[in-house]
Amino acid sequence: MRGLYSLFILLALICLALLGVSLLQWHYLFGVIIPYLAVALFIVGIIYRVVKWARSPVPFRIPTTAGQQKSLPWIKANNLESPSNIWGVLGRMLLEILFFRSLFRNTKADIRDGRIIYGGNKWLWLGGLAFHYTFLVIVIRHFRFFMEPVPRIIELIQNLDGLMQVGVPVIYMTDFIFLGAVGYLFLRRVVIPQVRYISLESDYFPLFLLLAIGTTGVMMRYFTGLRVDIIAVKEMVIGLINFNPAVVSGIGAMFYLHLFLVSLLLVYFPISKLMHMGGVFLSPTRNLANNSRVRRHINPWDYPVKGHSYEEWEDEFRELIKGAGMPLDKE
Amino acid sequence: MSEKYKPEQLAKVDYTPPKTGWMQTPTVFKKGSFNYSAIPKSVEYLGLPNPRKWQPSDDDWQLPDNWKEIILEGMKVRLERYRSLKLFMDICVRCGACADKCHYFIGSGDPKNMPVLRAELFRAVYRNNFTLAGKIMGSLVGARELTIDALKEWFYYFFQCTECRRCSLFCPYGIDTAEITMMARELLSLVGCDIDWIVTPAANCLRTGNHLGIQPHGFKDSVDFAVDDLHDITGIKVEASVNRKGAEVLFVVPSADYFGDPHYFGFLGYMALFHEIGLDYTFSAYASEGGNFGLFHSYETMKRLNQKIYAEAKHLGVKWIIGGECGHMWRVLHQYMDTLNGPADFLEVPVSPITGTRFDNAKSTKMVHIAEFTADLIRQNKIKLDKSRNDQWRVTFHDSCNPARGMGLLEEPRYVLNNVCNYFHEMPEGTIREQTFCCGSGAGLGTDENLEMRLRGGFPRGNAVRYVQDKHGVNMLCCICAIDKATLPAVCDFWAPGVSVGALHELVGNALVMKGEKPDRTDLRGEPFLSSKASETEAEVVKEGNHDV
Numbered sequence: 001m002r003g004l005y006s007l008f009i010l011l012a013l014i015c016l017a018l019l020g021v022s023l024l025q026w027h028y029l030f031g032v033i034i035p036y037l038a039v040a041l042f043i044v045g046i047i048y049r050v051v052k053w054a055r056s057p058v059p060f061r062i063p064t065t066a067g068q069q070k071s072l073p074w075i076k077a078n079n080l081e082s083p084s085n086i087w088g089v090l091g092r093m094l095l096e097i098l099f100f101r102s103l104f105r106n107t108k109a110d111i112r113d114g115r116i117i118y119g120g121n122k123w124l125w126l127g128g129l130a131f132h133y134t135f136l137v138i139v140i141r142h143f144r145f146f147m148e149p150v151p152r153i154i155e156l157i158q159n160l161d162g163l164m165q166v167g168v169p170v171i172y173m174t175d176f177i178f179l180g181a182v183g184y185l186f187l188r189r190v191v192i193p194q195v196r197y198i199s200l201e202s203d204y205f206p207l208f209l210l211l212a213i214g215t216t217g218v219m220m221r222y223f224t225g226l227r228v229d230i231i232a233v234k235e236m237v238i239g240l241i242n243f244n245p246a247v248v249s250g251i252g253a254m255f256y257l258h259l260f261l262v263s264l265l266l267v268y269f270p271i272s273k274l275m276h277m278g279g280v281f282l283s284p285t286r287n288l289a290n291n292s293r294v295r296r297h298i299n300p301w302d303y304p305v306k307g308h309s310y311e312e313w314e315d316e317f318r319e320l321i322k323g324a325g326m327p328l329d330k331e
Numbered sequence: 332m333s334e335k336y337k338p339e340q341l342a343k344v345d346y347t348p349p350k351t352g353w354m355q356t357p358t359v360f361k362k363g364s365f366n367y368s369a370i371p372k373s374v375e376y377l378g379l380p381n382p383r384k385w386q387p388s389d390d391d392w393q394l395p396d397n398w399k400e401i402i403l404e405g406m407k408v409r410l411e412r413y414r415s416l417k418l419f420m421d422i423c424v425r426c427g428a429c430a431d432k433c434h435y436f437i438g439s440g441d442p443k444n445m446p447v448l449r450a451e452l453f454r455a456v457y458r459n460n461f462t463l464a465g466k467i468m469g470s471l472v473g474a475r476e477l478t479i480d481a482l483k484e485w486f487y488y489f490f491q492c493t494e495c496r497r498c499s500l501f502c503p504y505g506i507d508t509a510e511i512t513m514m515a516r517e518l519l520s521l522v523g524c525d526i527d528w529i530v531t532p533a534a535n536c537l538r539t540g541n542h543l544g545i546q547p548h549g550f551k552d553s554v555d556f557a558v559d560d561l562h563d564i565t566g567i568k569v570e571a572s573v574n575r576k577g578a579e580v581l582f583v584v585p586s587a588d589y590f591g592d593p594h595y596f597g598f599l600g601y602m603a604l605f606h607e608i609g610l611d612y613t614f615s616a617y618a619s620e621g622g623n624f625g626l627f628h629s630y631e632t633m634k635r636l637n638q639k640i641y642a643e644a645k646h647l648g649v650k651w652i653i654g655g656e657c658g659h660m661w662r663v664l665h666q667y668m669d670t671l672n673g674p675a676d677f678l679e680v681p682v683s684p685i686t687g688t689r690f691d692n693a694k695s696t697k698m699v700h701i702a703e704f705t706a707d708l709i710r711q712n713k714i715k716l717d718k719s720r721n722d723q724w725r726v727t728f729h730d731s732c733n734p735a736r737g738m739g740l741l742e743e744p745r746y747v748l749n750n751v752c753n754y755f756h757e758m759p760e761g762t763i764r765e766q767t768f769c770c771g772s773g774a775g776l777g778t779d780e781n782l783e784m785r786l787r788g789g790f791p792r793g794n795a796v797r798y799v800q801d802k803h804g805v806n807m808l809c810c811i812c813a814i815d816k817a818t819l820p821a822v823c824d825f826w827a828p829g830v831s832v833g834a835l836h837e838l839v840g841n842a843l844v845m846k847g848e849k850p851d852r853t854d855l856r857g858e859p860f861l862s863s864k865a866s867e868t869e870a871e872v873v874k875e876g877n878h879d880v
């Protein structure tokens with residue numbers, strides 16, 4: 001199975017990190033140098049990739065229209081699915097980015113008794129949405145480690161997330177939905193034959209990485225014995241944020257592993273398919289208005305091509321045109 | 332022509348992918364599933380590279396020695412020219428949402444017909460040569476060397492894509508396989524791997540003005556013939572001019588309309604309609620083609636063929652242009668023409684001389700779709716229609732891929748249909764409007780040597796037609812695309828026998844009550860109308876269809 005390579009690579013990296021932190025005590029490397037490097041690569045990488053895309057022009061308007069065009073005034077146009085102006089485009093993009101509109105449309109085709117049956121298929125949509133939103137909430141929640149004092153909004157999100165408290169420590173719903181969603185995304189890759197067939201190592205790797213990040217996070221928080229010193233963690237992270245890095249002693253190895261995996265994700269992000277996060281904003285089938293008959297759009301690299309002019313055509317067929325009694329420019 | 336195949340046999344589709352990974356599974360050129368190569372004469376006429384006698388089934392494709400460099404250089408150029416291509420190379424997450432959206436995958440079960448995998452054929456080479464990860468880690472990140480076998484695989488599968496863009500509708504990032512297919516075909520053409528069903532019509536179109544290679548006098552004959560036919564049918568002699576300077580409107584149709592069956596009935600319909608409203612229009616023999624096979628070939632070919640329309644509008648001094656029923660033609664006219672060959676500043680913003688409606692949605696291109704034009708006429712009560720004249724038809728409507736997904740033309744034809752026939756039944760949701768299924772033969776794949784693949788690709792459409800045939804007794808599949816009209820008859824005969832294919836304006840022409848028509852006029856196929864009495868009683872029972880939009 002292709003995914004196994006990814007798993008082995010990740011496990012090797014995890015071993016390396018544990019070895020470095022626990023045995024060799026390379027805390028400065030794993031706690032300061034690698035995270036700084038990772039963030040730098042993340043930022044530079046993303047900018048580089050987006051600029052690289054943006055440098056290629058969009059010569060033609062090619063939106064995939066998914067609804068009625070704006071034509072005659074008495075026909076109701078669908079400005080969200082077939083936008084005719086900037087507001088429609090914005091709405092369409094918001095639906096796409098916040099609610100995964102196109103994926104929501106997903107169906108499943110099955111053949112039964114020689115007939116094709118189409119059923120709704122929202123599992124991928126649900127799994128994807130659950131994963132992305134819980135990931136977002138978890139990232140936001142982490143700001144409590146980066147900021148002092150902790151802004152109200154972050155406390156609010158944190159409290160909402162912990163609403164289903166069943167004991168101490170507070171259980172965050174998102175932690176488990178996140179792991180469940182990533183687990184689902186992994187399982188469907190393994191279970192659905194077609195999806196397994198198209199999956200590459202580079203599809204499994206980020207899933208394993210996210211699972212590992214989530215798992216180390218959960219272990220640190222909920223498992224006695226693995227729990228880390230939160231006060232020390234915060235002290236260290238705030239040091240990093242303020243460019244005043246220092247290794248704070250007494251933080252468990254699990255923290256370093258978690259931090260290392262996050263660094264890995266940051267480095268991996270810009271060189272991988274995870275860049276779909278940036279790319280979705282630039283997609284010419286989605287972010288253009290369907291107004292190509294209303295407004296002229298310029299192709300920046302356009303060049304003339306040799307057609308077949310009317311004169312050439314008339315010259316070639318003169319006698320035939322004349323014979324058929326059609327008008328000629330030159331007799 | 333489909334005696335070789337049986338529906339029961341083609342409907343048995345196995346979706347289990349092979350045991351071997353796709354890179355390790357060799358592509359076998361299966362007869363009935365690929366198109367023949369372009370003949371040297373047409374390749375030469377268009378000035379394309381490497382004209383020679385060869386077939387895709389040959390071992391040696393007689394490529395130039397440096398074919399690999401040509402392709403990779405071409406890829407580099409196109410990555411710089413098209414953000415779409417560059418982006419779509421990088422952001423696919425292989426979620427598989429597109430997999431069962433492709434008619435070819437549904438109908439064949441071949442995993443390389445999943446849009447994602449079709450695109451991966453291209454992406455693998457891209458990764459290998461244009462990304463750092465691919466250069467370092469190779470196949471681990473899905474990179475693959477461009478070998479002769481990989482190139483042949485490209486040919487096989489990129490000529491098994493009808494560029495219908497149904498997959499792009501469902502993709503969470505809007506990745507459009509048509510874009511990738513278009514680029515791959517451009518690259519294949521750079522080393523002389525073209526198919527005849529695209530290149531010969533393109534060469535014909537460049538030379539004579541239309542795909543079929545009909546010369547000016549032949550075109551004039553066709554129009555005159557249609558005038559005579561219409562006279563026989565209705566008793567009215569319509570005016571139809573060709574290359575007439577000073578007409579108000581240039582009318583451009585796909586050339587199959589004046590030759591093909593059932594296209595021709597739609598052609599008669601247009602002419603009857605324009606006569607009835609007294610439109611001052613002309614055909615052009617020079618621009619006697621709206622369809623554009625360049626869209627399936629290359630940017631340059633598309634631009635070369637498209638040039639004629641504006642050039643002729645200028646030459647004839649018309650005010651604006653109407654375009655007939657054609658799918659890909661409208662993708663080009665709507666999304667490309669103004670950029671390719673505009674600005675059309677010598678024309679005026681289209682205003683219907685009959686209703687006074689200004690078509691602001693065509694303000695810049697100055698080109699109006701006939702369905703928009705006719706819908707407006709009906710709405711403003713400018714024509715007299717007798718719906719019962721179409722009572723022999725129980726109609727369903729096939730949205731053509733390009734007007735639906737590349738234009739958003741969904742309600743106009745439905746409005747027209749609801750006003751020209753009594754029995755209109757939609758196919759099931761998920762198979763119509765923006766989710767419509769391809770006829771299985773678009774983008775230059777409508778050849779007979781490709782019949783098995785066409786029938787497989789037509790399975791989803793045929794199946795939906797069968798559904799309404801069983802449920803509502805549908806016996807006509809109405810459509811607004813020349814390729815549909817050419818290839819859906821075979822699809823219907825195979826998957827839904829008993830259903831005819833017809834044009835929207837055939838039904839308009841049937842229902843149109845013309846001033847001065849003879850009392851015993853027939854429909855455009857020459858058949859007498861069902862007696863009005865019989866249809867009245869039936870109409871009470873089965874009346875359906877929403878008349879308001």
